[in-house]
Amino acid sequence: MSDTPVPIDTVEMPYVRTLGPVISRFFTGLRDGEIWANKTRTGKVQCPPFEYDPYTGESASDDWVQLDGTGTVSSWAWVEEPLRNHLLQEPFAWCLIRLDGADTDLVHAVRVADKGQMATGMRVEARWRDERIGHLRDIECFEPA
Amino acid sequence: MPGLLREAATRALADAELEWSDIDAVVFGKAPDLFEGVMRPELFLNDAMGGAGKPMFRMHTAGSVGAHTAIFGAHLIESGQYECVLSIAFEKQSETDTSRILGGGSRGGAGVAFASSIRQYIEKSGAPPHIGPLVAVKDRLNALKNPHAQLKIPGIDIKMVEESEMVVEPLRKLECCPTSDGAGAIIFTSEKRIPKTERPPAWLHGSSTRSEASGHPSRSWVNPLAGQQCAAEAYAQAGITNPLEELDCAEIYVPFSWFEPMWLENLGFAEEGQGWKMVDDDITAFDGAFPVNASGGVLSANAIGAAGLIRCAEAAMQVRGTAGEHQVPDVRRAMGHAFGGASQYFAIWIVGSEKP
Amino acid sequence: MSDDVKVLNSVVSLDYERPPTRAARRYTEAVGEKRLIAHRCPECERLYTPPKGYCPVCVVLTTDEHEIEVSPEGVLVSYTVTNPDKLHQQGGKTSARGDVMLDGTRITLMGELDGVEAADVHTGMRMRAVWVELEDGRLPSSGGWGAVGIKGWEPTGEPDASREEVQELLKKAGES
Incomplete structure (x- = not known):
């Protein structure tokens, strides 16, 4: 009985997520090739934006600022073998990226020729896709600036 | 989210x-x-x-x-x-399409299991077939008074329910909860x-939660033991010996019409096999002696994870006198109730307008 | 604005490996031989099929020594007829599903009713299991709340249980 094969079940469901006014504005910007951030009531610039201030639960302000897609890597993790759902299908780094003008980090992929080029504090810029749909993947990845 | x-x-x-x-x-x-x-x-x-x-x-x-x-x-x-x-x-x-998840694919899911247990109830109790539609009409009429109810069907009547599509026998479409x-x-x-507001708080008089043994093949889906035990503990904490007399209204988790008479028995508001008579005699109607689901209940909005909390909140609103148009007059004590899974989790609280 | 991006489409897809327990392996083997096995709790004598390897009521372990064979035949004690358009069921035909209480037990198992027109289904019918076919020695993947390894139930053709007998069985089912 020890050679009984191990059954594999695949659980798969499609989802359609309504975004709400704040995330909708962020995603609409991405579709148009723009990166938008919002401010908390204490003036902190959040990118990605939230409906609220994560530290207090208070609603965010209606004050928005546009960022230009350049930033600094706050931290990174190297992925040698990408999974089927990863942004890039070649070795890449998952990064926390502090966009210029933001007070929070954005999670995205950074493409470099090899792992040796990755460093905390390195400057990166967004590489946009030509065809954009309103999704974080409208930024294909970030690359060294 | x-x-x-x-x-x-x-x-x-x-x-x-x-x-x-x-x-x-x-x-x-x-x-x-x-x-x-x-x-x-x-x-x-x-x-x-x-x-x-x-x-x-x-x-x-x-x-x-x-x-x-x-x-x-x-x-x-x-x-x-x-x-x-x-x-x-x-x-x-x-x-996503949650009914695909709950539908259970080729083996049948929640709807099939619940419908089948409802037939067991009907066969055991001898309840006439119009009881389910009566509950559906009552809750939907109540929903018209509740600004937060999702499903509002003005002019709903027995005929409209009985002519709606059969979904899973004996349940017709208008006897089922919506997805919300x-x-x-x-x-x-x-x-x-306690906040110093003009609106009084509700006081918790008793509460209980119970679960059934999982996958226990000979347990009852019609009158689950865990539901009985849950009610008994909540009543004991609240000092209640005759729930029908000592409570003024209840918000009970009724996702399909026939669960109202089943749970009236499970919760001790009626003797076993007699719950459908309370429905038939309009006792649970909005202007009846014991209104059940004055808010329109789960049949009028079933945001599943929230629905049990909303039953508790509605009971609290009734004792606070803040239920607005669906306020039942002179509520001193009310029950909020929910069940989950394959009729295997139960939670009940009893709230009152006075400090216990 | 009307052309704002309002939704995000995504597909969640995950693969799970589920190594079967010994009890599950023996159950699957029995299904392949068109036999139904159960574990009998040594304390309360409740029967579990498929065997769980424990009794959740008494919280005692059960093993091969508690394994018994139970009849894959019984009496239809409840049923429903589904509208496939409304219940999102594959296959797309109106079908009857019911609860069969196995002979000599208090176990009711749910499944599709085969070999009988939906309009002719009634409680008290004598039914027997329609087994699933094993694929490479294992049970095919399936969701839902029905019986495991049993596709459904078909009439045996024997005389019906009487209404009184069905009432007795329902009463027995309710004795937790």
């Missing part, structure tokens, strides 16, 4: 005239994560619920989870650990931190 939760939370805070900073701890509930496709969504929703820097607890008992979320929040106050707790629950079924997006929030405080 954050927006939905925050809408409920900010309304509860406004009603209590409290700020986010007044909350000491957050209890969060929702049904299976598969419904929104986000595993353990409390990880990212915590901040949206004002939970940063505070204790946060996630509850999960399928469809009954909302009531467990409410009761656990109350326990945190009763234990003396915290002075002000936010219990909050939601479901956003529109994110929704959230609910309740704020608990200790006695010394």
Whole structure:
């Protein structure tokens, strides 16, 4: 009985997520090739934006600022073998990226020729896709600036 | 999802005239994560619920989870650990086709199992077939009075229900709950931190939760033991010996019409096999002697994870006298109830207008 | 604005490996031989099929020594007829599903009713299991709340149980 094969079940469901006014504005910007951030009531610039201030639960302000897609890597993790759902299908780094003008980090992929080029504090810029749909993947990845 | 939760939370805070900073701890509930496709969504929703820097607890008992979320929040106050707790629950079924999940594919799912247990009830009790449609009409008429009810069908009558499509015998479409997006929030405080508002608080008189043995093949789906035990404990805590006499109304989890008579028996409002007569005699109607689901109930909105908390909140609104157009006159004590899974989780609370 | 991005489409897809327990392996083997096995709790004598390897009521472990064979035949004690358009069921035909209480037990198992027109289904019918075919020695993947390894139930053709007998069985089912 020890050679009984191990059954594999695949659980798969499609989802359609309504975004709400704040995330909708962020995603609409991405579709148009723009990166938008919002401010908390204490003036902190959040990118990605939230409906609220994560530290207090208070609603965010209606004050928005546009960022230009350049930033600094706050931290990174190297992925040698990408999974089927990863942004890039070649070795890449998952990064926390502090966009210029933001007070929070954005999670995205950074493409470099090899792992040796990755460093905390390195400057990166967004590489946009030509065809954009309103999704974080409208930024294909970030690359060294 | 954050927006939905925050809408409920900010309304509860406004009603209590409290700020986010007044909350000491957050209890969060929702049904299976598969419904929104986000595993353990409390990880990212915590901040949206004002939970940063505070204790946060996630509850999960399928469809009954909302009531467990409410009761656990109350326990945190009763234990003396915290002075002000936010219990909050939601479901956003529109994110995917949840009826595909609940439908169960080729082997049949929730609808089939519940419909089959309803036939067992009908065969055992000898209830006439119009009882289910009667419940559906009553709850839908009540929903017309509730601004938060999702499904409103003006002019609904027995004929309309009986002519609606058969979904899973003996349940017709208008005897089934809709799929819903929704959230609910309740704020608990200790006695010394009761907000000084014009609206009085509701007092918790008793609460209980129970689960059935899992996958226990010979357990009853019609009159589950755990439901009986749950009610008995809640009544004992509240000092209730005759629930029908001593409670003024109830919000009971009725996702399919026939669950009302079944649960009336399970909760001891009627003798076994007699629950359908209370429905037939209009006792549970809005102007009956014991109104059940004056809000329109789960049949009028079933944001699954939130629905149990909303039953508890509706019971509290009734004793506070804040239910608006669907306020039942002179409510002193009311029950909020929920069940979940394959009729295997139960949660009940009894709230009153007076300090117990 | 009307052309704002309002939704995000995503597909969640995960693969799970589920190594079967010994009890599950023996159950699957029995299904392949068109036999139904159960574990009898040594304390309360409740029967579990498929065997769980424990009794959740008494919280005691059960093993091969508690294994018994139970009849894959019984009496239809309840049923429903589904509208497939409304219940999102594959196959797309109206079908009857019911609860069969196995002979000599208090176990009711849910499954599709085969070999009988939906309009002719009634409680009291004598039914027997329609087994699933094993694929490479294992049970095919399936969701839902029905019986495991049993596709459904078909009439045996024997005389019906009387209404009184069905009432007795329902009463027995309710004795937790």
